[in-house]
Amino acid sequence: MNLNGVFIEDTFAEAFGMKAARVVVTACDVVWARHAGVAATGFATSVIACGCEAGIEAEIDAARTPDGRPGVALLFFAVSTKELTKQIERRVGQCILTCPSSAAYAGLAEGEPLPMGKALRYFGDGFQIAKVIGGRRYWRVPVMDGEFLCEETTPMVKAVGGGNLIFVAENAAAALAASERAVAAIRRVPGIIAPFPGGVVRSGSKVGSKYKALPASTNDAYCPGLRGRPASMLTAEENCVLEVVIDGLTAEAVAAAMAAGLRAACEVAGLRRVTAGNYGGKLGQFHFKLREILEAPPCP
Amino acid sequence: MSLRLTLHRPPPGRISLAGIVPNRLAALAMADIERLPLAWGKETPALGEFFRVAGAPGPHLVFEGMDARFCDVARGMAAGECEIHGAAGDFVAADLLGGRVVVRGSVGAFAASGMRGGELHVQGDAGERLGAALPWQAAGMRGGRVIVDGSVGARCGDKMRRGEILVAGDAGDFCAARMVAGTLAVAGRVGAHAGYGMRRGTLLLLPGAAPALVPTFVETAFAADVFLRLLRRHWLATLDAGGAFARRAGAAEWRARRWLGDLASDGRGEVIHIV
Numbered sequence: 001m002n003l004n005g006v007f008i009e010d011t012f013a014e015a016f017g018m019k020a021a022r023v024v025v026t027a028c029d030v031v032w033a034r035h036a037g038v039a040a041t042g043f044a045t046s047v048i049a050c051g052c053e054a055g056i057e058a059e060i061d062a063a064r065t066p067d068g069r070p071g072v073a074l075l076f077f078a079v080s081t082k083e084l085t086k087q088i089e090r091r092v093g094q095c096i097l098t099c100p101s102s103a104a105y106a107g108l109a110e111g112e113p114l115p116m117g118k119a120l121r122y123f124g125d126g127f128q129i130a131k132v133i134g135g136r137r138y139w140r141v142p143v144m145d146g147e148f149l150c151e152e153t154t155p156m157v158k159a160v161g162g163g164n165l166i167f168v169a170e171n172a173a174a175a176l177a178a179s180e181r182a183v184a185a186i187r188r189v190p191g192i193i194a195p196f197p198g199g200v201v202r203s204g205s206k207v208g209s210k211y212k213a214l215p216a217s218t219n220d221a222y223c224p225g226l227r228g229r230p231a232s233m234l235t236a237e238e239n240c241v242l243e244v245v246i247d248g249l250t251a252e253a254v255a256a257a258m259a260a261g262l263r264a265a266c267e268v269a270g271l272r273r274v275t276a277g278n279y280g281g282k283l284g285q286f287h288f289k290l291r292e293i294l295e296a297p298p299c300p
Numbered sequence: 301m302s303l304r305l306t307l308h309r310p311p312p313g314r315i316s317l318a319g320i321v322p323n324r325l326a327a328l329a330m331a332d333i334e335r336l337p338l339a340w341g342k343e344t345p346a347l348g349e350f351f352r353v354a355g356a357p358g359p360h361l362v363f364e365g366m367d368a369r370f371c372d373v374a375r376g377m378a379a380g381e382c383e384i385h386g387a388a389g390d391f392v393a394a395d396l397l398g399g400r401v402v403v404r405g406s407v408g409a410f411a412a413s414g415m416r417g418g419e420l421h422v423q424g425d426a427g428e429r430l431g432a433a434l435p436w437q438a439a440g441m442r443g444g445r446v447i448v449d450g451s452v453g454a455r456c457g458d459k460m461r462r463g464e465i466l467v468a469g470d471a472g473d474f475c476a477a478r479m480v481a482g483t484l485a486v487a488g489r490v491g492a493h494a495g496y497g498m499r500r501g502t503l504l505l506l507p508g509a510a511p512a513l514v515p516t517f518v519e520t521a522f523a524a525d526v527f528l529r530l531l532r533r534h535w536l537a538t539l540d541a542g543g544a545f546a547r548r549a550g551a552a553e554w555r556a557r558r559w560l561g562d563l564a565s566d567g568r569g570e571v572i573h574i575v
Contacts (some may be wrong), residue, residue, distance in 0.1 A: 026526075067529040103526045129500065129568065130481070131527065132462060134534045138527070146523035149530070 001291050006266040007273035008290050013164045013258065014278035015286035018047075018077045019084045020159030020249055021114055022057065022107030025096055026071035030059060036102045037072035039095035044076070044087075045196045046245075048205075048216060052078040052087040053161060053247050055193030066105045067149075073107050075193045077161045077247045081112070084156060089119045092150070097123065097141070103149040106136075111155030117141075118152045160286050163246035163254035165261050166204065166222065166275045168238050174270025175240040176200075181268060182244050182261035189257040191249035204243045207279055219277075238272055251286050259293045301358025303333070305351040307365035307386075314389065315340045318372035320347065322361040322380030322399070333357065363388075368408060374401040377418070390427070393420040396444060406450065410434070415463065416443045428453030428472065431465050431484075439480055441465070449544040454491065457484040460501065466535075468544035476503040479569060483531070487548035498562045498569035504531075505573045506548050510557075513571060517561030524572060528554055 001008045025040070027033040037056045044054035057073040065071040076091070078084035096104050097120055104116060117139035121128040124141040130152075131138045137152040165182060169175035183199030186192060194200075209217035220226050221233040222241040234241070244261055248254035262274060276290055303325060316339040325333055334348030347353070355362075359380035363373065366386030373389070374382040378397040383404070390408035393401045396415040406424030412431040430452045431441035439461035451469030461480040466487075473491035476484045476498055485504040494511050495503050505511055532554065539546040559571040 066533070067526050068533055069526075069529070127568065129570075131483070131502070131531075133530055134538065138530070140524070140527055142523065146521070147526060149526045 001294075003263070003266040003294065006271050008262070008266075008294065009273060009275040010289075010291060011276050012278055012281070012287040012289040013162070013276035014281060014284035015160050015162040015164075015251075015254060015288060016079075016284045017286070018053075018079060018159045018161035018247065019081055019156050020075060020077045020247070021084060021088060021111075021154050021156045022249075023074045023076070023088070023092065023096075023116070023154055024060065024065060024071050024105040024107040025074060026060075026065045026067050026069040026103050026105070027099065028069065028101035030070040030072075032099060032101050033070050033072045034059070036096045036099035037074050039099065040091045041074055041076075041195075042095070044091075045201070047077070047079050047083075047161070051083060052076050052091075053193070053195040053245075054087075054091070055195045055247075057191070057193055058187075067103060069103075075191075075247070075249070077159055077193075077195075081114070081156060085114050088114055088116055088154065092116055093120050093123070097143070097148050097150070100145050105151045106154035108155040108157060111157040113153035114156045116152065116154045117150030120148075120150055157249060159247065159249050160251050160254045161247040162284060163248065163258050163286075163288055164243055164277045165246075165258060165265070165290075166241060166243045166277060167265055167271055168222070168234070168273045168275065169240050169242075169268075170237055170270045170272060172240040174268055175242045178265040178268040178271040179242045179244055182265040185260040185264035186244065186246060186257040189248075189253060189260055191253040192257045193247050194244055195247060196245055199244055201243045201245055202241075204241070204277060207283075233275075243277065251288075254286070255288055255293045255296065258288055258290075259296055262290065262294060301356045302360040302362060303353070303357050304355045304362045304364060305347070305353055307350060307363070307367060308352045309350050310367060311340075311350055311369045313340065314369050314371055315345075315350070316372040317370050318375050320361075321374055321377040322357075322359050322382060323378045325361065326357045326359065326380070328357060330357070366405065368406075371408065373403075374420075377401065387424070392422075393418075393446075396420060409453070412441050412444070412446045412465075415441045415446070418444045420444070420446045422446070422448045422450070425450035425469070426452045426456075428455055429458060430456045431460050431463070432456070432458035433460075441482065447539070447543065447545055451488065457482070457503075460484065466539075466545045466549075468548060476501065476569075476571075478565075479503070485545075485549075487545055495559075495562055495569060495571050497565045498571075499566035500568045501570075503569070503571045505571065507574050511559075511571060511573060513559055514562065514564075516564040516567075517559040517571060518563065520558050520560050522556050522558050524556070524558060524570070528556065528572070 041054035121139040129140040204219040205216040337344035368387040371389035387405040392407040409427040433440035454472035470488035478497040479501040487506040
């Protein structure tokens, strides 16, 4: 199958069940909301060593936030409830509580409640105040610029992590351009993050390593510097490979994001083919077949 | 479906309407409803002696031609809607658990006392100790929302623990006294000793005369702007825009002064005055 002359391999992305939460952060202006969001979702590219995968899902107009100030929606994904609880507490506590003028709210309507302000209130050293407004409980913690307002809990839902697209290109410029276009399209889909730097990862991995201590190691089959070896998957014209990893609140959102990214990337000259990472289909419960997701109507 | 109870004989004295609530009447036949006993001292006259019963039992109960000698109206109601045309006596919506009570008139003392959920809307005035604790109780109102379009008497919100009381008119002396938590908002003037013995909670005063607080309140920097934004948006989203309180609350942008107290008590309460 070809799309704009780009070969789409007959393969699938293998994704995994994860736990996710959305936190809405507001501040006096969008600049400070962004500062809080960037800090809270920093060092969160992969659950392999970061504890969670996180990103800024979207910026939110003041009219659509709980307190009428500009804000950002953050998504956090982890492999277990316990780990997500720990990550939310630490990241909201260290990066949002600390950010001038910020406030933090639950961003999902339903789900198992994870503690947020419930744990952070103790920073108030007894001066914290609880408030129930419209059936939702908030904590007001006195801080040096006034007050940090934080919702007591934030709902956690089952989600999907590890959707991916692998772009194989003639050169680095084409691979980067295709990835950038894909990420821009992916980020327009609600409920989605691409957690790597700029949404793009160059160090795609395979399961296992010759070193026993490592659970994952470089995807040598797609390293152009190892092209020509028997295990290489690259042809003589393929000189650069980049991957976009996608986490989403639902499988439908991941499929829509992958399709949007695929369509956008295939408009770039120099992109030769698109493939996806999988483990033979035996590990992940979600399989996103590249050719099938393209048959679905584009996301509006 | 709506059940209408129309007063056809004035009560001889204070009569309790405890238990006459939609969730209980819904399961009864009309004849059984007319035979329900009311409490009048040692006597138990039937409901039908005072009220003409019409309509069909369901989630909506209407009292027509009501008299202030009927107390305990909608007391302990758990669900449904209760509409009262005329005045009602003491303990209206006391111990309310859920549902909505609308009084198209004024109510007596101790309305919403012990309330845990639901909403009470009084279109007239409320007597003393609205949402307050009874003398032997540790806490008064514990949840839900009370809206009073008129004024309230003394000790409104005394020992209130949770929930909201929104008063469009004035409040009497000792408003929010001994308050434990929750939010009490007054759009008019408040009497003497507001917040006396307040432990926690918020007394919010909409634009008007500055409060004369007891000396054990101290003015702080205003540091509750996010909380106020949240509260105001919630009110504007959930209150009837044409209501007396909503008109006052939504009148202009809010700037405020804030006092902390009562420092002679726990001292974590706050009085916020919108200026």
